[in-house]
Amino acid sequence: MENDAPNRRLLHRLPELARNLLWSWRPSIQTVFERLDAKLWEDTEHNPTRLLAETKNLPTAAEDDGFIAAYERAVREMDEYLAETSTWTAAAYPEAAPSGGVAYFSAEFGLHESLPVYSGGLGVLAGDHVKSASDLGLPLTGVGILYAQGYFRQRISADGRQSEEYESFDPSTRPLEAATDGNGDEAYVSVELPGRELRLKVWRVRVGRVSILLLDADVPENYDDDRALTSRLYGGGRRTRISQEMILGIGGVRALRKVGASPAVFHMNEGHAAFLALERMREAVSENGRSFDEARDEVKRTTVFTTHTPVPAGHDAFEGDLFWEFLSEWPEKLSTDGDILWRLGADTAGRFNMTRLAMNLSASQNGVSEIHGEVSRDMLGGGVKHITNGVHTWSWLSPRMENLFEKHARGRAWRRCPETPSAWSFVEELPDGELWTAHSETKREMASFINARLEIQSERSGSRKQSLDPDALIIGFARRFATYKRATLLLSDPERLRRIVGDPSRPVQFVFAGKSHPADEPGKEFIRTLHASADGLGEAIVFLEDYDMNIARHLVGGVDVWMNNPRRPLEASGTSGQKASLNGVPNFSVLDGWWPEAYNGKNGWAIGEEKEFASEDEQDSADVESLYGTLENSIVPLFYERSEGVPHGWAAVMKEAIITVAPEFSTQRMVQDYAHKMYAPNGLGRNPGE
Ligand SMILES: *Cc1c(COP(=O)(O)O)cnc(C)c1O
Numbered sequence: 177m178e179n180d181a182p183n184r185r186l187l188h189r190l191p192e193l194a195r196n197l198l199w200s201w202r203p204s205i206q207t208v209f210e211r212l213d214a215k216l217w218e219d220t221e222h223n224p225t226r227l228l229a230e231t232k233n234l235p236t237a238a239e240d241d242g243f244i245a246a247y248e249r250a251v252r253e254m255d256e257y258l259a260e261t262s263t264w265t266a267a268a269y270p271e272a273a274p275s276g277g278v279a280y281f282s283a284e285f286g287l288h289e290s291l292p293v294y295s296g297g298l299g300v301l302a303g304d305h306v307k308s309a310s311d312l313g314l315p316l317t318g319v320g321i322l323y324a325q326g327y328f329r330q331r332i333s334a335d336g337r338q339s340e341e342y343e344s345f346d347p348s349t350r351p352l353e354a355a356t357d358g359n360g361d362e363a364y365v366s367v368e369l370p371g372r373e374l375r376l377k378v379w380r381v382r383v384g385r386v387s388i389l390l391l392d393a394d395v396p397e398n399y400d401d402d403r404a405l406t407s408r409l410y411g412g413g414r415r416t417r418i419s420q421e422m423i424l425g426i427g428g429v430r431a432l433r434k435v436g437a438s439p440a441v442f443h444m445n446e447g448h449a450a451f452l453a454l455e456r457m458r459e460a461v462s463e464n465g466r467s468f469d470e471a472r473d474e475v476k477r478t479t480v481f482t483t484h485t486p487v488p489a490g491h492d493a494f495e496g497d498l499f500w501e502f503l504s505e506w507p508e509k510l511s512t513d514g515d516i517l518w519r520l521g522a523d524t525a526g527r528f529n530m531t532r533l534a535m536n537l538s539a540s541q542n543g544v545s546e547i548h549g550e551v552s553r554d555m556l557g558g559g560v561k562h563i564t565n566g567v568h569t570w571s572w573l574s575p576r577m578e579n580l581f582e583k584h585a586r587g588r589a590w591r592r593c594p595e596t597p598s599a600w601s602f603v604e605e606l607p608d609g610e611l612w613t614a615h616s617e618t619k620r621e622m623a624s625f626i627n628a629r630l631e632i633q634s635e636r637s638g639s640r641k642q643s644l645d646p647d648a649l650i651i652g653f654a655r656r657f658a659t660y661k662r663a664t665l666l667l668s669d670p671e672r673l674r675r676i677v678g679d680p681s682r683p684v685q686f687v688f689a690g691k692s693h694p695a696d697e698p699g700k701e702f703i704r705t706l707h708a709s710a711d712g713l714g715e716a717i718v719f720l721e722d723y724d725m726n727i728a729r730h731l732v733g734g735v736d737v738w739m740n741n742p743r744r745p746l747e748a749s750g751t752s753g754q755k756a757s758l759n760g761v762p763n764f765s766v767l768d769g770w771w772p773e774a775y776n777g778k779n780g781w782a783i784g785e786e787k788e789f790a791s792e793d794e795q796d797s798a799d800v801e802s803l804y805g806t807l808e809n810s811i812v813p814l815f816y817e818r819s820e821g822v823p824h825g826w827a828a829v830m831k832e833a834i835i836t837v838a839p840e841f842s843t844q845r846m847v848q849d850y851a852h853k854m855y856a857p858n859g860l861g862r863n864p865g866e
Contacts, residue, residue, distance in 0.1 A: 186238075186244065186247070186248075187234065187237070187238055187244075187247060189251050190208075190212075190228055190247070191225075191228060192254075193205060193208065193224070193250055193251065193254060194209070194224035194225050194227075194228055194351055195225070195351055195352070195353055195382055196254060196382040196383070196384065197287055197288060197291075197307075197351060197381065197382060197383045197384070198254055198257060198310075198382075198383070198384045199224065199250075200287065200288045200571065201307060201568065201570035201571045202250075202253060202254075202257075202570070203575055203578070204246075204249055204250055204253055205250040205253060205254060206222075207246060207250070208243075208246050208247050208250045209222075209224045209227055209228075211237075211242075211243055211246055212227065212231060212233055212234075212237050212243070213227055213231040213233050216230055216231050220290070221289050221290055221726065222288070222289060222290055222726065223290035223349070223350065223351065224290075224351060225290075225348075225349060225350055225351045226290075226349045226350075229349065257384060257385070258384075258385060260313070260385075261313075263312060263313020263314075264312040264313060264314075264848070265312050265313040265314045265315070265851070266313055267865075268848075268851065268863050268865065269314075269851060269855075269856060269860055269861055269862075269863055270861070270864065271860070271861025271862065272314065272315055272851075272855075272860050272861055273315045274861075275440035275859060275860055275861045276315075276437070276438045276439045276440040277314070277315025277316055277317065277437075277439055277440060277441075277860070278309070278314065278315065278316040278317070278439055278440070278441045278442075278443055278855055278860065279316075279317050279318075279319055279428075279429075279432055279437070279439035279441070279442045279443065279452075280302070280305065280306065280309075280316055280317070280318045280319065280443045280445060281318075281319045281320070281424060281425065281428055281442065281443065281444055281445060281448075281449035281452055282298070282299070282302040282318065282319075282320050282445035282446065282448075282449065283298075283320065283321065283409070283410075283420070283421075283424060283446065283448040283449065284298055284299030284302060284320065284409055285299055285302045285303050285306065285318060285320045285381075285388055285390075286299035286300035286301075286302065286303040286304075286725055287303040287306070287307070287381070287383065287388075288303075288351075288725060289724045289725045289726040290350065290351060291350055291351060291352070291381065292323075292326030292327060292345075292724070293320065293321070293322060293323050293326055293327075293390070293409060294327065294409070294725075295327045295409055295410060295656065295691070295693075296655065296656040296691075297655070297656070297749075297750065297751055297752070298445070298446060298484055300725065300728075300751065301445075301544075301565055301749075301751060301843075302318070302320075302445055303568075303571075304566070304567055304568035304571060304751075304843040305445075305843055305846070305847060305850075306318050306383050306386060306388060307383060307384065307568045307570075307571060307843070308566075308568055308842070308843035308844050308846070308847040309386055309847055310383055310384030310385045310386045311384065311570075311844065312844065312847055312848065312851075313385065314386075314847060314851060315386070316386045317386065317387060317388070317389060317432060317437050317439065318381075318383070318386070318387070318388030318389065319388070319389050319391075319424070319428035319431065319432065319449075320388060320389070320390050320391070320424065320428075321390060321391050321392075321406050321409075321420060321423060321424055322347060322352075322379050322390035322391065322392040322406060323406055323407060323408055323409045324344045324345060324347075324392070324394050324406060324407050325342040325343060325344050325345070325407045325408050325411075326342075326345070326408075326409065327408070327409045327410070327691070328340035328341060328342050328408070328691070328694065329341040329342070329343065329722055330691045330721050330722045330723070331636075331637070331721060331722070332633070332637060332639075332703065332707070332719065332721040333637050333639075334637045334638045334639040335704070335707070335708075336703055336704040336705075336706070336707025336708060336719075337700070337703075337704060338691070338692055338700045338703050340694050342407075342408065344407070347379060347392065351381070352379045352380060352381045352382075352390065353379065353380050353382075354377070354378075354379060354380070355378040355379060355380040355389055355431070355434075355435050356435070357434050357435060357436070358436050362377070362378075363377075363378040363431065363434045363435055364376060364377055364378065364395075364434075365378060365391075365427055365430035365431050365434050366427075366430075367422050367423055367426050367427045367430070368505065369402070369419060369422070369502065370501055370502060370504075372399070372402070374393055374398060374402055374405070374419075374423070374427075375393075375395055375397045375398055376391045376392060376393055376395070376423060376427050376431070377391070377392045377394075377395050378390070378391060378392075378431045378434060378435065379391075379392060380435075389428070389431045389432065389435065391406065391423050391424070391427045391428065391431060392406055393405045393406040393423065394406060394407070405419045405420065405423065406420065406423065410693065411694070414494065414495075414498055415498065417492070418494055418498060418499070418502050419502070420448075421448050421449070421450075421451055421492070421530065422451055422502065424448060424449050424451070424452075425448075425449050425450060425451025425452040425453075425454070425455060426451050426452070426454065426455040428449070428452055428455075429442075429452050429455040429456055429459070430455070440478060440859035440860055440861070441478055441479070441480060441854075441855045441858050441859040441860055442456065442475075442478060442479045442480070443479075443480050443481075443482070443850075443854070443855075444479065444480070444481045444482065444534050444538065445482050445484075446482065446483065446484050446485070447481075447483070447485075447491060447492050447529075447530035447531040447533070447534045448492060448530065449534075450481075450521075450530045450531075450533040450534040450537065451530075451533075452479075453475050453476075453479055453533065453534075453537035453538075454503075454506060454510065454520075454533075456471075456475045456479075457471040457472060457475050457510055458471075458506075458509045458510055460474055460475065461509070461510055461511050462509065462511075467511070468510055468511050468512040468516065471510070472520075472537065475537055476536075476537050476538060476539055477539050477858065477859070478539070478858055478859040479537055479538040479539060479858070480538055480539065480540045480541070480542075480854040480855070480858055481534040481535065481538035481540070481541045481542075482541070482542050482543075482544065482563075483531060483534070483541065483542070483543055483544075483552050483556065483560070484543075484544055484548075484748050484749075485531075485748065486543075486548055486551045486552070486555070486745060486746055486747075486748050487746060488555060491523075491529055491530065491531040492529070492530040492531070493521075493523055493525065493527035493528060493529040493530065493531075494527055494528045494530075495527055495528075496518075496526070496527070496528070499518075499527075499528040500514070503517070520532075520533055520536050520537065521533035521536070531556065535556055535557075539857075539858045540559075540561065540853070540854050540857065540858055541556070541559065541560045541561065542560060542561045542562055542563045542853070542854065543560055543561075543562045543748065544562065544563065544564065544565045544748050544749040544769075545562060545564045545565065545748060545749040545769050545770045545773065546562050546564065546772070546773055547745050547768065547769065547772065548562060548745070548748040548749060548769065549561060549562025550562075551745050561853060563846060563849045563850060563853060563854070564749060564770050564773055564840075564841070564846070565749040565750075565751050565754075565770060565841070565843075565846060566751070566754060566840075566841045566842045566843040566844070566845055566846035567751050567754045567755050567758065567841065567842060567843060568842070568843045568844075569594045569758060569838065569842050569843075569844065571729075572729065572732060572733075572755040572758055572759070573733075573758055573759060574618045574729075574733030574734070574759050576614045576615075576617050576618045576733075577614055577615075577618065577733065577759050577760065579614070580606065580610060580611065580614040581602075581603070584602050584603075584605070584606055584610075585599075585602045586602055590602070593844075594838065594839060594842050594844050595839050595840075595842050595844040595845035595848060596839055597835070597839045597840065599839065600834065600835050600838050600839055601835070603831050603834045603835050603838075604831060604835065606831060608822050608823075608824050608827040609822050611760065611827050611830060611831070612821075612822050612823065612827060615736075615759075615760055615761075615830070616646070618733045618734050618759070619646050619650065619734045619735070619736070620646045621730070621734065622644075622646075622730045622731065622733065622734020622735065623643075623644040623645070623646040623650075623734065625730050626644050626687065626718075626720055626727075626730065626731075626734075627643045627644055629720055629721075629727075630642055630643055630644075630718065630720060631643075633720070633721055640711070642710075642715055642718045643715065643718075644685060644687060644715075644718060645683060645685060645715065647683070648683035648684060648685045649682070649683065649684045649685070649736050649737070649811070649812060649815045649816070650685050650686075650687060650734075650735045650736050650737075651684065651685070651686050651687070651735060651736065651737045651738075651739050651764070652686075652687050652731045652732070652735035652737070652738050652739065652756070652761075653666075653686060653687070653688050653689075653690075653738075653739045653740070654687070654688065654689040654690055654720075654723055654727065654728060654731050654752065655690050655723075655740070655750075655752055656690055656691060656692070656693070656699075657690045657691060657692035657696070657699040657700070657702050657703055658692075658693070658696065658699055659696070659698045659699055659702065660742055660743045660746040660747070661740075661741070661742045661743075661747070662741050662742060662743055662796070663688065663690070663702045663703075663706060664702050664705050664706060664709075665741045665796065665799065665800055665803065666686065666739075666741075666800075666803065667705065667706070667709045668796070668797075668800040669800065669804065670709065670712070672804050673713070673716075673804070674713065676804065676807050676808060676812065677713060677714075677716035678716075681816075682812055682815075682816045684716065684807075684812060685715060685716055685717075685718060686716060686717050686718070686739075687718045687719075687720060687731065687735065688706055688717065688718065688719045688720070689719065689720040689721070689722075689723040689727055689731070690703075690723045691722070691723055703719070706719055707719055728752065728755070732752060732755035732756040732758075732759055732761060733756075733759040733761065735756070735761055736761065736815060737761065737762055737763075737764050737811060738752065738753050738756035738757070738761050738762070738763050738764065738765075739764045739765065739783075740752070740753055740763070740764070740765040740766060740771075741765065741766050741783050741799060741803060742766055742768050742769070743766075743768075743792065743795065743796075744766060744767070744768040744784075744786075744795070745768055746768070747766070747768040747769035748769060749769045749770045750765075750768070750769040750770055750771070751770070751841075753765055753770070753771060753780075754770065754774075754837055754841040756833075757774070757779070757780065757833040757834065757836075757837035757838070757841070758834065758837055758838045758841075758842075759834075760830035760831070760833055760834050761830075761833070762779060762780035762781070762829050762830060762833045763775075763779075763780040763781075763833065763837075764780060764781045764783065764806070764811065765780070765781075765782070765783055766782075766783045766784055766799060767782050767783075767784065767785070767786045770841060772786060773840075774836055774837055774840065774841065776832070776836060778828070778829065778832045779829065779832040779833045779835075779836045779837065780829065780833055781806050781810060781811060782802075782806075783799055783802050783803045783806065784798055784799035784802045784803075785798070785802075814826050814829070
């Protein structure tokens with residue numbers, strides 16, 4: 177026993193490895209947890225904190241030389257990453273760190289399935305933004321909410337009905353830690369709600385070199401009802417919504433102060449966070465003796481706003497009664513009167529609008545694609561710029577593709593500077609056979625993962641058992657089931673669809689996944705319709721329940737084509753097609769959001785045309801005609817055109833997808849754009865090279 181004591185001591189940094197989400201994009205760190213307990217790794221949904229608490233394998237691992245070596249490699253990798261000083265930011269913005277950096281406020285963060293505080297694209301974008309900020313050495317602190325029950329687990333009944341299951345999680349079982357104040361005590365802040373103070377515990381999620389602070393109302397000092405205020409993302413009614421936005425905006429600024437952060441720039445990711453500006457004005461008025469006007473101008477100069485919603489109805493707004501019930505003390509706090517405060521957010525419908533507040537109190541604003549920038553300028557006015565969304569390369573590239581690229585890339589440029597197009601030129605010369613093998617293996621793994629899930633799903637719901645055939649052409653469609661995304665467009669002409677999928681020598685399958693917001697009945701109806709139509713089509717349409725980042729990772733690398741057919745111009749950007757293209761899975765999409773900026777006729781397929789239609793029906797029929805026609809004439813034939821098993825024509829599209837999408841639509845490029853266009857002009861400090 178004495179001999180293994182030193183080894184066991186050596187494992188003392190495992191909890192630290194688990195608590196920094198760097199493992200979520202570093203396979204060599206993740207592998208330590210997987211090796212330690214492969215079964216628990218799956219059973220805990222890849223949650224290393226729970227795995228370490230529950231595994232019984234530590235004593236054996238401590239005597240396993242192979243494990244110790246992997247562990248030491250992982251610790252070294254984390255230490256090196258954290259110690260790196262010659263980052264992109266250090267060169268481009270040397271004043272960024274002394275300035276205090278950026279505070280990035282978002283109602284949701286999609287970092288990993290083990291921390292389910294996201295619902296969809298907005299959250300995943302925020303998570304990818306933070307990860308790239310870390311990679312780039314950009315000093316940034318995220319601010320969000322710890323939802324005790326997350327979003328929800330989606331269950332689909334045998335007749336296609338969505339139900340929502342909520343389970344509470346104990347924060348101590350998640351990869352996060354209590355944030356501390358300057359004295360090393362656990363950090364708490366409070367926010368005034370009508371007639372009481374709400375106390376909030378502050379948690380810290382470490383994401384590489386940066387962190388995210390998450391606010392949590394579930395503490396014993398609060399009334400029971402108040403403890404539930406942060407239970408659910410986008411749950412509850414208007415009172416819960418305004419409370420959550422006060423928690424995020426007002427509580428968020430107080431949390432930053434509590435942990436000793438004084439950011440130079442405040443970034444509102446969507447209007448949910450706009451109350452942060454009022455709190456900063458309150459600080460300026462009551463702590464620094466500024467007048468209301470001075471405070472407003474000061475805050476505005478150092479605030480930036482990203483809008484994501486192309487329809488007016490999507491913007492959060494509160495009726496006067498509700499607003500004044502919650503913010504009655506704020507005119508006095510800001511040393512102004514009610515009318516002036518109201519005008520900061522007043523919209524034409526007579527409500528207090530969070531987008532208006534964000535517009536009025538920010539120095540720079542942006543939409544999230546070129547088209548969305550235009551739409552936002554029309555809707556919100558003036559100087560709204562655009563910065564097109566991207567994805568965090570290392571979170572979305574499948575391990576097999578990563579290995580293939582590693583083998584053929586010349587040098588490290590594609591790893592260090594994935595935003596540089598020339599760094600990806602090696603992809604042109606990848607041998608088709610190797611590319612096809614890497615994809616096919618990922619596809620096989622995806623199919624066995626999905627098929628295992630489908631089996632559980634059918635056993636629980638009593639529905640027909642379906643499975644994916646990895647030899648078929650598999651087309652993926654997975655995203656939130658909001659009606660504008662038109663998930664049922666494919667079903668418009670059942671006979672034609674039947675012909676497309678019905679050729680036994682050229683099988684075609686569609687895999688669908690996605691949650692509908694609990695209150696979105698039309699969205700849920702889409703799921704029912706898909707389910708009902710699938711019944712008559714054998715294995716052609718498969719619906720997998722409970723879409724999350726884990727399923728997303730499998731699908732974006734493993735399917736053959738990524739399909740998206742939103743109603744133009746309602747897809748502000750979309751990012752899942754970027755994840756797919758990065759993996760050589762070509763995008764097949766309506767020319768909306770990011771896709772018109774990337775589509776070149778060789779890197780995927782367009783659905784419909786970029787034009788205005790007289791009616792929604794007209795757009796639907798034009799798009800569906802294009803969708804079927806492109807499947808029949810281009811996609812299916814090209815996929816099945818093989819020479820010695822390898823589809824060379826298809827491989828050319830795959831390569832073109834990777835080369836054109838991987839660099840430009842990475843968050844590495846996106847966060848640099850934010851630094852240049854949004855952060856630097858508004859407080860981050862100058863770029864000495866410009
Ligand atoms: C990337 C992602 C999204 C966004 O998908 P879009 O098709 O861009 O709407 C939504 N949910 C999850 C889990 C994702 O990973």
